Amino acid sequence: MKKAPAAAQKNTADISSFRILKVLFSLLFALDKKYFFIIVSNSLSGSALSIFMIYIPLVFIQGYQAGWGLPHFVSALLLICLVRYLLLQTREWLKKQANIRSELFNEKVTQEFASKVMRLDYAKLEDTEVLDLKERALFPIVSYGGIYALWEWFTDLLAALITLLGVLTILLLFSYWFVLALLLLAIVNLILLKQFTLVMQEVQQTIIPINRRYGYYVNIATNQDFQKEFRIYGMNEILERKIEYFTLEMSSWLKNIYVAQAKAESKVAVVNGLTRFITYGYAAVRVLTSSFGSKIGLGQFTVIIGAAESFSASLMAGVKAVLQFIQYLHHLQPFARFMLLPEAGQQEGDLQPSAHESLTFEHVTFVYPGTDKVILDDISFTINRGEKISIVGLNNAGKSTIVKLICRLFEPTAGKILWNGADIRDYKYEAYLQQLSCVFQDFQLFPFSIFANIAPRRDESDQAARARVQEILAEVDLTDKISELPAGIDTKLDKSLYEDATDLSVGQKQKIAIARAICKEASLVILDEPTAALDPLTESEIYEHFNQLTRESTTIFI
Amino acid sequence: MSEVEQQQRVNPAFDLLDEDKRRAVLRPRQYTLPYMLRFISSPVLKSRRIVLAGLGYAVSSGLLPVLASFIVYYLTMILQSPAGDLETLLLYAGGYAVLFIILSVLATNLLNRNYNFFMELRIGYMNQALRRYMLMDLGLFENSAFLDEIGKWSWALSSNNAGLEGTWHKLFELGGTAVSVLLLGLLLSWQSPVIMLAGIAFVIVYYFIQANIARYKYERREEQVRLARRLGRLSDLAADFRYGKDMRLFRIYGLFRSAFDSLTVSFEKFLRLFHAREFQLSFAGSLSLLLIDVVSFFILSSNLVAGAITLPQFLMLITAVTLFGQQMLVLAEGFAYVKRDMLYFADTMSFLQADLRTSGGSGQINIGDGIEIEFEQVSFSYPGADQQVLTDLNLKIGKGEKVALVGVNGAGKTTLVKLLTGLYQPTQGRILFNGTDISTVPQQELFPLFSVVFQECEPLALTVAEIVAGTDEGIDRERVVAALKAAGLWDKVSTFPQGIDQPLLKYVTDEGKILSGGENQKLAIARALYRKDSRVMVLDEPTASLDALAETKIYQDLERILAGRTAFFISHRLASTRFCDRIALLDGGRIKEQGTHEELMALGGLYREMFTAQSKYYREREQNSKQRSEQNSERRAERNGKRLAEQLPNGELGR
Structure with missing residues (x-):
């Protein structure tokens, strides 16, 4: 027996930064191409502004040396200001676009994440490792704003790169040697920062799980469901201590980052001081002597100094952006891995199922994936058309598993399930599911209208469907309750989403779930403890109606 | 009777329903910016180390830009002089480099090595707020207007670089900016005071623009939060693994898709509006930024043309102007930042300063050998709701008596438990324990009297022992084991590698064990049993997730478990109520029928109907x-x- 299936092992393997990058860029292109262009233009406008600033003193000095009068100066000044103004305003506009796009993109990513969950095989959803991966995937997005931050740092990174290129081009006009010296010093800086990055990455990696734990306790502390326990059992104290413990732990780790940062930046300051000395020295030598090339004027002197300043500044900005970008890329590792989980392992047949005649379990054995826990051991039985059957004598897990196997949410480890004589795996999945209807033990209703919950595939304006829903509501004895609601069957179900929604009681919810199962008009209906939450009166009422409710469909009670 | 004179506890759940009262409690005074700045700076100023570091940082980082403009002056002066001397020049450049290094090293160390001080300070406030949240009157959770208002408290405490801590860091850094603005401004005033004035004008204009934008956004925050929360909740639900089965079987995803689409469209519309003001005002903002440049370049170039200043001086001054402009922008942005984040911090402050506990009460219960409970004409409706859940309810439970409370779904059984335990107070009538009105008894004295097994029993990510004991300090380990045995969970816990120290749930550690629904319920029962001094046991659907065998076992052991406590059962498995002394049927907000099973069956009312x-x-x-x-x-x-x-x-x- 395989202890852990291949898929489960795959979940734990880290993927390269390059693959994470690929996942994120393909999402960016798939979900919002415009955003990409905004990011690039934003970077371009930022670097255009910095490069433009380098030349301003040159204009004035050359004008002075050319003997400009005041009117000349004023018109040059106005022209400079006009260009700057246009650049500033372009950047403001791009900033606004980026703000809007980034928030929208963040939402689109979480929506895409949800549809990814939908596309996964159901079996994955019961794999605790996948659940864990999901939580780790969403945490940096929800709590750290990981997606915004990633693209913001990417914008800075791109801007710094473009500025560096521009500035180097200017400096290359003066001397290759000087540029080489600047680059060498830059490399020294990078090496110094690399050490710091390692410390930072290590600490960040350590902190993420601590932060998650901290987040868990804070969530619990503010969660309404636990408030009674905090008060009656005084459990607020243990929670306070846990929260304090994790925050202090985080704080002491973060302290390492700040100390390392202070050390790294001190060393970088030494290199930057040296860079300035070389820059000023070189520029002055060029003015005073011709030993490094033809003499230059004061104007060009300011250009060299301005460009070198800009070089240092964008190099630092670029390094910071790269570090942060890599950091966030790292944070998004679980997200990328989740998005890369294989889909549709569901064996898809091409038979079209006909209405239920017989359903047969043939020596079905089921072992929970990733465990050696035998849930079903060589089970065989047949259910024929029109039978109303209850399955008992198995423990909870066994019974729920039978339902999941019939619904092809899981596949038997051994043995076969036959629908009208053919293996259920040979049928088209979607068409096969159309033949089935269920009230799961842990059924869920959705945050939509009552109508949409009962008839999810029908249009809200479909009069025939509305009439049918009303009819079913009458059968489960909900008509009175629903007609009291302001919007009747169009009333929505989740109060946290819609102010005008209604909260149904557990019993009413269960009735809606039963109504949904009936409305599907499937040829096989499965009811897994459908009345667990109902009081005896309602329970017996529902049971009395069941035969009538399920009509000629075959029904399995669990 | 004496308890009549006893002072009642305050009842914020009802007191704060009124909007004016709510405002009076939450905003007892106007939070002006100076008041708030005093509030947030007082803990910082208490630390001499931080004050000195702040001053040191201000000087070192403030001098750096000034130095940069002076070096240009000296270098060009040397270059301009006829006998330009390379040696002197390198000396100056070297001196500058050394000063630059010293100041930079000082600044970065003073800034970074003190960064954590502020985080720890913030965490202190955060814990204080969480504590208040966990202890505030439970009924306030039913008051949605209050929750909306108070729900904003956490934002300003949640981040390193926004809200309270963000403001502290910002103010620390602004010290340096202020120094350089002052020095550069003085240097430029030497040419013309107009430049300094232009700078001040810019800061004022820019500040007001930013404050206006902040206010504009703050006012639209509720809409923003509402939309973001909806979108968040919708995608949360759509990605919720528990929805997986129904989602596939009933093909629900299309509904989510269209809900997403329509919500995203309105979110986009909102965002366009939300960022509109910022862009509109940016036209004026950029213009005011250029004002410094236009004014000073004009003055400097006319002075240059007129020969009032030399070219090196001109170069130094335009460098100074550029730096002055940059620093002024930082200053203005910093002010706007502080203004904006303090706007949000005001919400936190009102939460930190308001008293929201159910405090007070001077009554005392004479416990003696047990507790007799009496509901006297008790009526209750949830704060803000019109409908009465309980109406003139009367019920008496003797010392050590076992009473089962039954009724249809929604009859108010769980509400009755909340009143009994003093979590809520009746809107009318009294609940007496041995004759004392419990609404006069301080909660901290009342709560230890109860062992409650709540209906929902999702455990916390703590160890088994911590959950059972309800604490992590002074756990009586033998009692924990005994309680687990009595609740029927010991067989399971004893198989754990770490025994009662085994953590539960996977959130905190991978070693965490996950219990089934029935086991969680047993754990909750064990916690109820651990309480040595409790006199009243309340079990709300205690066996709903237990299988028949486990249920029977619990009931068999009941006498031993209760050990003389007065007990209160809620169950809708009617058969399981038979070993209670008395059954009370709750219907229409009152006790409709009460008696033994046989009596109620003979009565032929609702109980009989349900039972049959x-x-x-x-x-x-x-x-x-x-x-x-x-x-x-x-x-x-x-x-x-x-x-x-x-x-x-x-x-x-x-x-």
């Missing part, structure tokens, strides 16, 4: 089950021999 319905269905199910399992066992017996027999004991007959 349930037992009829049970009998049918049991018969069906038997037939079915006999068939199954026959079939299986052919192939599998005794396997079914092994599975049966876990099976839940009759449910």
